[in-house]
Amino acid sequence: MDRSEPRTEVAALREALDYHRHRYFVLDDPEISDAEYDALFDRLAALEDSHPELVTSDSPTQRVGAAPSSQFDAVRHDTPMLSLDKCTSTDELAAWEERCRRLLDADDELSYFCEPKIDGVAVSLLYTDRVLVRAATRGDGETGEDITSNVRTIPQIPFRLPADAPSPLEVRGEVYMPITGFLAFNRRALATGERTIVNPRNGAAGSLRQLDPAVTAKRPLAMFCYSIGETAGGWQPRSHADVVAALQRWGLPTNRRGSWQENLNGCADYVDALLAERDSLNYAIDGAVIKVDDLALRPRLGQVTRKPRWAIAYKYPSEEASTVLVDVDFQVGRTGAITPVAKLEPVFVGGVTVSNATLHNMDEVTRLDLRIGDTVLIHRAGDVIPQVMKVVESKRPQDARAVMMPRECPVCGSAIVQEGDEVVARCSGGLKCRAQRKERLRHFASRHALDIEGLGDKLVDQLLAADLVNGPADLYRLTVDQIAGLERMGVKSARNLLAALAASKRTTFARFIHALGIREVGETTAATLSREFKTLDALVAADEETLQEVEDVGPVVASRIASFFADETNRLLAEELHDEIGIAWEVVDEEPQTAPLDGQTWVLTGSLEAMTRNDAKAALNDLGAKVAASVSKNTTVVVAGPGAGSKRTRAEALGIEIMDEAEFRQRLADLGKATQDPDVP
Ligand code: IVH
Numbered sequence: 114m115d116r117s118e119p120r121t122e123v124a125a126l127r128e129a130l131d132y133h134r135h136r137y138f139v140l141d142d143p144e145i146s147d148a149e150y151d152a153l154f155d156r157l158a159a160l161e162d163s164h165p166e167l168v169t170s171d172s173p174t175q176r177v178g179a180a181p182s183s184q185f186d187a188v189r190h191d192t193p194m195l196s197l198d199k200c201t202s203t204d205e206l207a208a209w210e211e212r213c214r215r216l217l218d219a220d221d222e223l224s225y226f227c228e229p230k231i232d233g234v235a236v237s238l239l240y241t242d243r244v245l246v247r248a249a250t251r252g253d254g255e256t257g258e259d260i261t262s263n264v265r266t267i268p269q270i271p272f273r274l275p276a277d278a279p280s281p282l283e284v285r286g287e288v289y290m291p292i293t294g295f296l297a298f299n300r301r302a303l304a305t306g307e308r309t310i311v312n313p314r315n316g317a318a319g320s321l322r323q324l325d326p327a328v329t330a331k332r333p334l335a336m337f338c339y340s341i342g343e344t345a346g347g348w349q350p351r352s353h354a355d356v357v358a359a360l361q362r363w364g365l366p367t368n369r370r371g372s373w374q375e376n377l378n379g380c381a382d383y384v385d386a387l388l389a390e391r392d393s394l395n396y397a398i399d400g401a402v403i404k405v406d407d408l409a410l411r412p413r414l415g416q417v418t419r420k421p422r423w424a425i426a427y428k429y430p431s432e433e434a435s436t437v438l439v440d441v442d443f444q445v446g447r448t449g450a451i452t453p454v455a456k457l458e459p460v461f462v463g464g465v466t467v468s469n470a471t472l473h474n475m476d477e478v479t480r481l482d483l484r485i486g487d488t489v490l491i492h493r494a495g496d497v498i499p500q501v502m503k504v505v506e507s508k509r510p511q512d513a514r515a516v517m518m519p520r521e522c523p524v525c526g527s528a529i530v531q532e533g534d535e536v537v538a539r540c541s542g543g544l545k546c547r548a549q550r551k552e553r554l555r556h557f558a559s560r561h562a563l564d565i566e567g568l569g570d571k572l573v574d575q576l577l578a579a580d581l582v583n584g585p586a587d588l589y590r591l592t593v594d595q596i597a598g599l600e601r602m603g604v605k606s607a608r609n610l611l612a613a614l615a616a617s618k619r620t621t622f623a624r625f626i627h628a629l630g631i632r633e634v635g636e637t638t639a640a641t642l643s644r645e646f647k648t649l650d651a652l653v654a655a656d657e658e659t660l661q662e663v664e665d666v667g668p669v670v671a672s673r674i675a676s677f678f679a680d681e682t683n684r685l686l687a688e689e690l691h692d693e694i695g696i697a698w699e700v701v702d703e704e705p706q707t708a709p710l711d712g713q714t715w716v717l718t719g720s721l722e723a724m725t726r727n728d729a730k731a732a733l734n735d736l737g738a739k740v741a742a743s744v745s746k747n748t749t750v751v752v753a754g755p756g757a758g759s760k761r762t763r764a765e766a767l768g769i770e771i772m773d774e775a776e777f778r779q780r781l782a783d784l785g786k787a788t789q790d791p792d793v794p
Contacts, residue, residue, distance in 0.1 A: 119160055123167050126157040130173040131271065138269045138335075139366045142746055142767075171244050171272035179262035181325035186259040188249035192343040194235060194285065195254065195419050197402065197426040203381050206403070209425050210377045213405065216414055216422065222376040226353040226406045227383040229370050230426050231337055232397040233289030233317045236264060239344070240282045243274040250321065254419055263321050264288070266330035269366040278363045279346030286338035286366075290316035291395045294333025303480075311490065311502050312433065313397045335396075337368040352406045369759060373406060384427045386758065391429065392495035393742070400428040432494045434467075435505060436460035438487045441472065441516045445524050447552035448632050449539035453478055453516065455489070455501055463493035470499040475518050476536045482506075484513035524548040544584070544682070551577055553630050557585045561636055561727065562628035563620055563696075566613040567606070575599045585628070586686060589614055589694045622647065622698040623735075629687055631677040633670045640735060641665055642674075649691050653678045708737025709784050713749040715740050716764070719757030721774050729777070732786045744769065752777045 133150050137143040143150075154173065161168045168175070200206050213223060235251040248264035250257040264270060267288065274282070290298075290313040298316065299309045310316040320332035338360045340353075350356045354373045361367045370387065374380045384401045391398060405411060405423040414422040440456040453472040460467055470491055472478055481504055483489070488508035493499040518538055520529055527542030540546050544553070554573045558565035568588070576582045581595050591614070596607035620628075627639035634642070645663045646652040652674075660671035678684045690696045715738045717729055724732075729752070730740045744751060744763045751757075751764040751771045764771050772780065 119164050120167060123157065123160050123164070123172075126153055126160070127172055129153055130157065131273065134173065134268060135271065135364050139364060173272075175272075176266050176268070177327055177330040179265070179326050181327070182262070183324065185324075188237075188247065188252075188257050188259045190237065190249070190251075190255060190257060190342075192283075193254045193419065194237060194251040194257070195416065195421050197230075197424055198420045198422075199400070199426040199428045201428050203384075206381065206384075206425065206427060207377065213414060213422065217410060223410070224376065224406045225374045225380050226357070226404045227372055227374055227380055227387075228339060228402045228404070229337075229368055229387060229394070229396075229398040230400040230402045230428075231287040231289050231368070232312075232314045232399045233287040233337075234314070234321055236260070236286060236288045236321070236336065237342065238264070238270065238284045238286075238338075240274050240278070240280065240284065242280050243276070243278050243282075245270065245272050260321050262326040263323060263329040266326055267334045267336055269335050271364045274363045274365075278359075279348035281344050282346055282348075283342030283344040284338050284360065284365060285340045285342060286336050288317050288321060288334055288336045289313060289396050290320065291333055291335055292397065293395055294335075298333060312492070336366050337396075338365045339367070339371070339402075350408060352408055353404050354406055356408075369763075388429055389756075390758070392497075397432075398429070399431070400426045402426050430462070430464040432463040433490060433492050433502070434460045434462035435488055435490050436467075438483065438485055438489050438501075440485055441478075441483075443519055443523050445522060445540050445546060445548035445552070447549060447556050447630055449522075449542065449546065449549050451518070451522070451529055451538045451540060453518070455483075457489070457491065460491060462491055462499065463495075465493070467491060467493055467499045470501050472501060474536045475516075475538065478516050483516055484509065485516060486510045486513040522546055522548075547577060550583065554582065554585060554588070556630050557628045558588075558617075560725075562624055562630075563617040564624070565610075565617045567610050568613065572599075572602075572610075575602075584686060586689050586694060589618075589690075618694065618696045620696060620698055622649075623731075625649075625690075625696060625698060626652070629677070629683070631674055633673045636731065637734065638666065638670060640731065644735075649687060653684060653687065708735070710736040710738035710749075713738040714747055716742070716744050716748050716751045716760060717754075718744075718751060718760040719754030721752075721754045723774065723778065732781055736781075736784055736786060 130150070130153055133143065133145055133153070137150070157172070158174050161172065161174055170178070198209075200209060210223065213219075237249045237251070237257070238245060239247040239249075245265070246261075247259065248261045249259055252258060265272070290310075292313060295310060295313040295316050301307075302309045310319065316332070317334060320329050320334055323329045339357070341356055341360075350359065357367050357371055370390075372383060374383055380403045387398070387401050403425050405414065411421070411423045416422060437458040438455055439458055442454045442456055444452045444454050446452060453475065455470040455472050457468050457470060472481075472483070481501060483501065483504055486509070488505040490502045490505065491499050492502050518529065521527065522529055522540035522542055525540065525542040525546035525548070527540050527546060529538050530541045531538045540549065542549065544550055551573055554577070555570060556562055558568040558573070565588070576591075576599070579599060581591060582588055591611065593604060593607045593611060596602055596610055597604045622643035623636070623640040626634065626642050627636050641663060642652060646655060655675070657668075657671045657675045660666050660674055661668060666674075678687070710733065715733050717726055717740060721729055733740050738749070741748065744760045744767065746767055748764065748767070748769050751760060751769055752774065753761045753764070753771050754774050761771060
């Protein structure tokens with residue numbers, strides 16, 4: 114290449130930049146570092162600066178080129194942008210197929226293409242001579258708005274299509290805000306006092322509605338393309354699967370979870386599998402879309418009121434709902450933290466009926482401007498505690514009441530205090546407060562701490578109420594008679610509990626540290642501390658300075674640990690548990706300087722049977738490996754249990770080592786990590 118000729122170099126740089134953009138943003142598999150990419154970009158920008166005549170609108174430097182506008186022009190869709198009929202059960206889905214087959218007079222089964230129904234904004238992209246010339250919203254289906262300047266800022270969208278793409282070509286799909294981007298945006302907005310976004314869909318819609326593309330450019334947006342308009346330069350694909358494959362070939366972002374299904378049973382399985390994956394996806398979905406795959410059948414099926422008969426949306430339960438805030442309760446946590454909890458009029462959301470939502474702290478109550486009697490928007494995804502997203506101000510009743518933090522602990526009556534500039538208010542009662550004692554016991558017995566089987570919430574309550582225990586050490590002094598005397602307990606369950614207590618005495622140092630319930634010391638920090646100090650004496654003796662030398666232990670955590678053991682009650686309790694009650698752990702004499710899996714990234718997918726995901730993760734972390742949520746070319750090993758899906762496929766495609774659970778456990782054993790076998794006490 115003749116680099117002395119700027120035109121040639123500019124062309125080469127643009128091609129390289131577009132190639133690497135596609136690898137990074139669409140394939141999620143970059144070949145060069147960000148710095149190398151930036152260097153190419155800067156070189157192109159410099160050349161364009163000194164040769165303005167070489168600037169073209171499809172240059173990678175022109176993503177945020179346009180000036181702010183005062184309004185969006187109207188765009189008429191040659192082919193209307195349709196919406197979808199919906200169903201919510203497999204029976205309705207079957208009825209839909211029945212009707213399709215009747216209309217087609219089809220005896221044979223139909224095949225389908227299934228896709229996630231992305232909760233975003235429908236957008237049409239028009240490529241003329243393979244160059245992106247226009248992007249428009251759906252609007253009312255007939256007429257939308259010209260949002261070209263904004264859509265150009267979305268890095269996934271190519272300005273140019275390859276030579277084998279037909280022209281002109283209209284591509285349709287959904288612009289969305291990835292969940293990670295949405296959360297990051299809100300985190301930043303909270304820190305800077307800006308307005309937060311209610312949900313990813315509003316985030317996408319609001320971002321595309323900005324008059325200044327420079328604002329849109331700062332929003333994390335992405336797109337999934339799922340169809341073409343009638344304008345396809347004479348190209349006549351035969352199936353929807355062909356369309357998706359072609360879109361992908363041309364470098365347009367498509368959804369990896371789209372899949373061809375031989376018959377309706379396959380679709381029903383797809384709908385179930387996708388729902389199970391819903392909360393692990395990095396984009397919001399509100400259902401699955403099932404489309405008749407054979408494009409020749411579509412005109413024969415036609416449409417009714419803007420809804421094609423050849424496709425249907427299978428809707429999942431909404432993860433959002435509105436309801437009324439009836440009251441706010443104040444709960445006391447293990448460390449005395451007072452958490453306001455919203456008491457709601459019961460509402461069905463995310464597949465269950467919800468009547469409580471966390472409000473985190475009073476700052477959150479203030480931020481939401483929440484009053485009792487307000488109508489609120491609730492979000493519930495997966496097993497996460499429901500959250501209050503916003504107040505519907507227009508529905509605020511006249512007699513709405515302010516939410517007030519009590520001055521005294523609702524459980525023990527001690528004063529509620531707020532330290533320095535901490536957001537969290539706390540009950541000052543310490544272990545005098547029954548709520549704190551209870552939470553501490555619950556934490557001590559919990560699965561990630563000493564894992565005392567059978568010692569649940571209710572039993573802890575009963576033991577406290579009967580004055581049989583005060584702190585963790587008392588648990589180990591309980592007798593069969595004492596336990597058997599409690600309501601709904603018998604001799605057999607009492608024996609079981611004592612056996613579980615006895616079993617809990619053999620544990621790991623990390624679990625023991627975690628079980629003590631030191632503020633700011635979670636599982637990870639506990640594991641680090643156990644590796645560093647190895648013995649309780651060493652940990653108790655460590656001063657703040659020494660503690661801060663430990664990786665990931667900052668001044669706050671160090672001071673929490675030091676002041677925990679400076680408190681005589683805490684120190685005596687820890688020593689009593691270890692020396693008298695005999696809670697013990699294996700003492701590893703020599704820890705290798707570097708952990709065996711240092712620098713490795715593992716991914717766990719599918720279900721594990723002999724161990725929990727948390728234990729697997731902890732074991733890997735202990736060995737030095739990171740555990741990531743998604744597979745990339747940097748992944749070292751993928752552990753794939755039954756039900757593993759796309760992560761396994763991706764690992765196969767990338768040639769990454771895959772092992773099943775048995776192999777995984779063997780590997781852990783080889784590395785000196787015994788995994789708990791449920792059959793051996
Ligand atoms: S197909 C018939 N496929 O859902 C053509 N739509 O409720 C309809 N949507 O307006 C489009 N994901 O905005 C199709 N994989 C997907 C989709 C999808 C989300 C949206 C689209 C449409 C709405 C209909």
